[in-house]
Amino acid sequence: MTAGPLLQVRHLRKYYDITKGLFSRVVGHVHAIEDVSFDIAAREVLGLAGESGSGKTTIGRAVLRLVEATSGEVLFDGTNVLDLAPRALRDFRRSAQIIFQDPYASIDPTMTVGDVVAEPLRVQSLAKGSALTDRVERLLADVSLPADFMRRRPADLSGGQRQRVVIARALAVEPRFIVADEPVSSLDVSIQAQIIRLLEDLEEQRGFSMLFISHDLAIMEYLSDRIAVVYLGRLMEIGPSSEVIARPRHPYTEALISAVPDTTNGRKRIILKGDIPSPVAPPSGCVFRTRCPYALSACSQEVPTLREVSPGHAKACLRDDVP
Amino acid sequence: MTAAAPYVPLITVEDLEVVFQAGALSVKAVRGVSFTIGKSEILALVGESGSGKSSTGLAMLGLHPPAKVEVSGAIHIRCKDGSDLDVVSASERRLRRLRGNDVAMIFQEPMSSLNPVHRIGDQIAEVLRLHRSMPRSKAWTRALELLTELGVASPEKCLASYPHQLSGGMRQRVMIAMALGGEPALLIADEPTTALDVTIQAQIVDLLKALQQQNHMAMLFVSHDLGLVSQVASRVLVMYAGEIVEAGPLPDVFRRPRMPYTRALMRSRAGLGAARRKIEPIPGNVPNLVHLPKGCAFHPRCPYSLPGLCDVVPPMLEVAAEGWSVRCHRWREVEAAEA
Numbered sequence: 001m002t003a004g005p006l007l008q009v010r011h012l013r014k015y016y017d018i019t020k021g022l023f024s025r026v027v028g029h030v031h032a033i034e035d036v037s038f039d040i041a042a043r044e045v046l047g048l049a050g051e052s053g054s055g056k057t058t059i060g061r062a063v064l065r066l067v068e069a070t071s072g073e074v075l076f077d078g079t080n081v082l083d084l085a086p087r088a089l090r091d092f093r094r095s096a097q098i099i100f101q102d103p104y105a106s107i108d109p110t111m112t113v114g115d116v117v118a119e120p121l122r123v124q125s126l127a128k129g130s131a132l133t134d135r136v137e138r139l140l141a142d143v144s145l146p147a148d149f150m151r152r153r154p155a156d157l158s159g160g161q162r163q164r165v166v167i168a169r170a171l172a173v174e175p176r177f178i179v180a181d182e183p184v185s186s187l188d189v190s191i192q193a194q195i196i197r198l199l200e201d202l203e204e205q206r207g208f209s210m211l212f213i214s215h216d217l218a219i220m221e222y223l224s225d226r227i228a229v230v231y232l233g234r235l236m237e238i239g240p241s242s243e244v245i246a247r248p249r250h251p252y253t254e255a256l257i258s259a260v261p262d263t264t265n266g267r268k269r270i271i272l273k274g275d276i277p278s279p280v281a282p283p284s285g286c287v288f289r290t291r292c293p294y295a296l297s298a299c300s301q302e303v304p305t306l307r308e309v310s311p312g313h314a315k316a317c318l319r320d321d322v323p
Numbered sequence: 324m325t326a327a328a329p330y331v332p333l334i335t336v337e338d339l340e341v342v343f344q345a346g347a348l349s350v351k352a353v354r355g356v357s358f359t360i361g362k363s364e365i366l367a368l369v370g371e372s373g374s375g376k377s378s379t380g381l382a383m384l385g386l387h388p389p390a391k392v393e394v395s396g397a398i399h400i401r402c403k404d405g406s407d408l409d410v411v412s413a414s415e416r417r418l419r420r421l422r423g424n425d426v427a428m429i430f431q432e433p434m435s436s437l438n439p440v441h442r443i444g445d446q447i448a449e450v451l452r453l454h455r456s457m458p459r460s461k462a463w464t465r466a467l468e469l470l471t472e473l474g475v476a477s478p479e480k481c482l483a484s485y486p487h488q489l490s491g492g493m494r495q496r497v498m499i500a501m502a503l504g505g506e507p508a509l510l511i512a513d514e515p516t517t518a519l520d521v522t523i524q525a526q527i528v529d530l531l532k533a534l535q536q537q538n539h540m541a542m543l544f545v546s547h548d549l550g551l552v553s554q555v556a557s558r559v560l561v562m563y564a565g566e567i568v569e570a571g572p573l574p575d576v577f578r579r580p581r582m583p584y585t586r587a588l589m590r591s592r593a594g595l596g597a598a599r600r601k602i603e604p605i606p607g608n609v610p611n612l613v614h615l616p617k618g619c620a621f622h623p624r625c626p627y628s629l630p631g632l633c634d635v636v637p638p639m640l641e642v643a644a645e646g647w648s649v650r651c652h653r654w655r656e657v658e659a660a661e662a
Contacts, residue, residue, distance in 0.1 A: 051520035052491075158608050188371040189547060193591035193604035215520065218593040222602060245596045259525040260595055261550035263577040271529060272522045274476065275490045 005039035006209050007063070007177060012036045012072035014055075014062055014233075018280065030279050032058045033069070034233040037306075040177070045203060045210045047224030047241065049217060049256065053276050055233035056213045060179040063211065064096055065089060076177070094124050097170040101182035103162035107154045113140075113165050114150030120172045139168040143198060160191035167198065171206070181213045196223065217260050221245045226312075229253045232279055232287040235306055239313030250315040252288045254323040286318065294322040332359035332401075333508055333541050334383070339396035339411075341378045341387060341565075349393075350612045352378040354565040356396075360509065363539040365532075367556035367573070369546055373609050375565040376545050380511045383543070384426055385410045385418040400425060403508055423454045427502035431514040433494035437486040443497050444482030447504060454505035469500040473530060492523035496530070503534065510535070513545045528555060549588065553577050558646075561585050564610050564620035567640060571647030581649045583657060584621045619652065627657050 013036075015029040033055045040046045050056045062069040065081055074081040076092065084092055097120075100106040107116055117136045121127045127135050137147045143164040154162055163183060170178055180199065184192040196219060203210060203223075214220045220227060221241050228238040229252060237250035248254040258270040272291045277283055283290050289299040296319070304316040341353035353375040360366045370376045381387055382394050398410040402425045408417065422428075430436050438446060447469065448462035457465060463482070470478035473496045486494060495515060502510055512531065516524035532555060535542050546552050552559060553574050561569040561582065569582035580586045590603040607624045610616055616623050622633040632652055643649045651657070 051522060160608065188609065189549075189588060190371060190591050190605035191608070193593075193602045194606075196593070196602055197604050216593075217521075218595040218599075221595060221599060222593040242596075242599075255522060257595065259521040261524075261528075261548065261554045262595060262598060263550050263553045263574060263589070269525065271525050273526075275492055275523065276520075 004042070006042045006044075006077060007040040007211075008073070008075040009039070009059075009063060010037050010073040010075070012059065012062060012074065013070045014058055014067065015070045028280055031282055032233050032279060033062060034282075036072075036230070036233070036235050038228055038235065038238060040209050040211060042176070042209055043203075043207045044226070045212055045224045047220035047227040048211060048213045048230060049215070049220055049227055050230040051215065051256075051276060053232075053279065054230045055279075056230050057181055058233075059230065060098070060181050060211055060213050064098055064179055065092075066098070090124070094126075094173045095175050096177040096179070097173065097175040099163075099166055099170050099178060099180040099183045102186050103159060103166050104186075106166055107162060109154050111154075112150065113145075113152050113154065113157070116154070116165055117150075117168045117172055120169060124173055126173065135172070136168075139172055142171065142202065143168045158191075159187050160194060163187065163195055164198065167195075167202070171202065174206070175208055177209045177211075179211045179213070182215070183212075184219065185214065185216065192219070199223065217245065217257060229256065232276060232282050234287055235316060236288065237313075237315040237317075238306070239310075243310070243313055248323060249309050249313065250317050251292050251294050251319075251323050253315075255291075255293075286316075294319060331362045333362045333364075334360040334401075335397075335399040336379075336383070337397040337399075339379065339382060339398065340394070341375070341382055342393040342395075344391055344393065348613055351615075352565055352612060353382065356562075356565075356567055358560055358567065358570065360541050360543060362508075363535070363541055364558065365535060365542045365544055365556045367544045367546065367552040367559040368562060369549060369552050369559060370562035371547060371609050373564070373612060374562040376562050377513055378565075379562070380428065380513050380543060380545050383410060383509075383511060384422055384428055385413060385415075386428075400509070403506075423450060423502075423505040423507065425507055426509045426511065427505060427507040428511040428513065429495070429498045429502050429515050431517045433491070433498045433518075434486060436498055437494060439486055441485075442482065443484050443486065443489070447482070447497065447500050450501045450504040465504070466500065469504060470496070473500055473534075474526075490523075491519050492526060495519065495527055499527075499530070499534070503538070506538070507540065509541045509543065511543045511545070514547070515544075516551070517546070517548075524551070531555070549577060549592065561588075564615060565612065566620065566650060567648075568621065568650045569648070570640075571644070576647070581643050581647070581654045581658060582651050583625045583627050583653075586657075586661075587624070587626075619650075627651075627653050627660075629653060 012033050014033040017026045018028040020027045048056045061067045063074050114136050117139050118132055145164050184195045212223055224241045227241045227244045229236045231252050237253045255270045255272050274291055285300040285302055286304050289295040304318045306314045306316045308314045337357050339353055339356040343350040368376045383398055387394055394411055400408050402408050444466055447466035451457045451462040451465050467478050470481055475481050516527050544555050556573055559573050559576050560567050563584050569585045587605045591605055593602050594600050605624050610620055618634040618636055619638050622628040638650050638652045640648045640650045
């Protein structure tokens with residue numbers, strides 16, 4: 001990738017208080033994100049994989065300050081986003097946008113498609129009058145929607161068309177960074193492919209960076225340059241996509257890949273026992289050890305830190321000999 | 324699979340039609356669907372939303388409300404008592420006896436199928452009391468056994484829990500326990516793992532397969548996930564716009580699909596690792612069931628569509644090979660062109 005990361009996430013943590021009683025006494029914390037660090041280079045797509053409850057959505061939102069992190073740094077072009085005052089934060093939103101999972105929930109059903117796409121341009125005072133209309137028209141064309149969709153309401157649109165509108169809205173301010181949080185998981189298989197190809201083309205033409213959050217590893221490998229795997233709010237493995245998929249170095253990644261059903265039936269399958277432990281009382285040492293087929297007694301004592309196993313490829317696992 | 328055993332159909336569906344009445348509009352969700360499910364066979368039903376796969380599953384239990392939905396055709400089931408029942412024409416009273424005893428169903432979202440204010444034990448026991456006429460104490464013991472068989476780590480604790488206290492995977496196990504309580508001959512699983520994570524999905528799928536083999540139960544596995552289906556089923560029906568467009572053995576159908584829609588569906592998927600390839604999306608949208616395209620329902624999205632034929636004449640389901648049928652005018656030409 002090109003020089004100098006666009007986004008640097010350092011020791012990001014997010015705890016939610018658990019309160020009890022009349023005076024909301026804090027009795028514990030949900031460890032949603034626990035010491036997560038990663039970089040995203042300009043034009044790079046980083047995939048964030050993990051099961052539900054792994055904290056991947058919280059990471060995406062904390063990076064954009066849609067939720068406030070408990071501690072850590074998010075450096076965008078060298079500036080810490082977590083310190084920005086409201087005004088500066090609004091400027092940051094011109095550079096960083098989000099695409100949500102459910103296009104039925106993320107569009108105001110009473111607005112026309114044109115207004116939905118124009119809204120960020122109005123809020124940021126980037127265009128008005130006929131210049132605004134022109135830009136909205138061009139944005140719709142970029143996501144392959146005809147210009148007459150401007151006057152339509154979301155209710156007339158299919159799921160795939162709605163997601164195109166959401167993408168056009170995110171692109172309106174010409175962001176340099178986009179968080180895409182499960183952008184295709186609510187869509188049908190044939191429509192998923194259309195949206196993936198659209199994102200692929202747009203990323204190529206416009207050169208934005210993207211944090212692509214998904215539970216679908218095949219789609220993630222397809223779109224991402226690198227993949228980061230999270231479990232219980234911690235980073236388990238990060239590395240180049242094809243390498244992580246072809247040769248996972250963390251037992252959790254290995255299990256995750258083996259659980260993906262494929263039509264060829266050829267892969268070795270590892271069935272993990274049990275469920276993800278509660279993030280309120282995560283296991284001691286390595287949080288994955290309770291489900292790990294390779295766990296040793298040392299794994300309950302020591303918290304593994306992320307260490308490089310090959311250039312650009314790191315894992316948080318004590319063992320070198322597995323998987 | 325029991326390959327050597329002679330094929331005995333447990334279920335025979337003939338020319339099933341399901342029509343939803345919405346005011347002046349009538350929507351044909353299922354159009355002339357016929358198939359059989361053998362004793363202890365796992366048949367997969369795949370398709371996108373609006374393809375009619377769930378409507379077909381619901382019809383097999385007679386679950387469509389007769390006031391709003393018109394069901395025609397025939398669904399013959401060989402019941403455990405030896406009788407033959409047509410679900411379409413059966414009375415509600417008779418259907419109540421069928422449900423749970425002969426045919427059971429599990430749904431996508433177990434939370435909405437469980438009663439939030441009753442303990443799990445009471446809900447499983449209720450099924451056993453209704454369908455197996457067990458006394459309360461015995462029903463609890465059997466519920467405990469069922470959960471143990473399903474690999475629930477602490478079954479006593481699970482029985483005493485309320486649905487919200489359980490994880491998604493655990494809730495789905497409870498649903499399966501309830502479905503198996505009546506020892507049905509056929510289990511309809513409608514997207515049973517769609518709401519679950521892949522690692523939990525793998526657990527549930529393995530469990531379903533093991534149970535099916537143990538109990539010699541037939542299963543209709545409804546899903547949109549082609550990969551999942553090929554791990555579970557031995558035969559597949561591919562549905563599009565309410566019709567079966569391809570039916571045949573697995574994994575052959577996915578390896579060498581004959582119907583252009585099945586082909587396109589396979590090519591629109593991103594493969595993992597070695598199977599990685601360029602995604603080729605299917606253009607356009609799933610057709611609106613109120614205004615179906617003339618001729619073949621897939622022709623507006625089909626690269627092989629021939630004007631004057633595909634947009635005029637509706638294709639019939641043709642036998643392409645033994646146990647393999649295709650609904651396409653041009654499957655021979657398509658096959659020759661791709662070979």
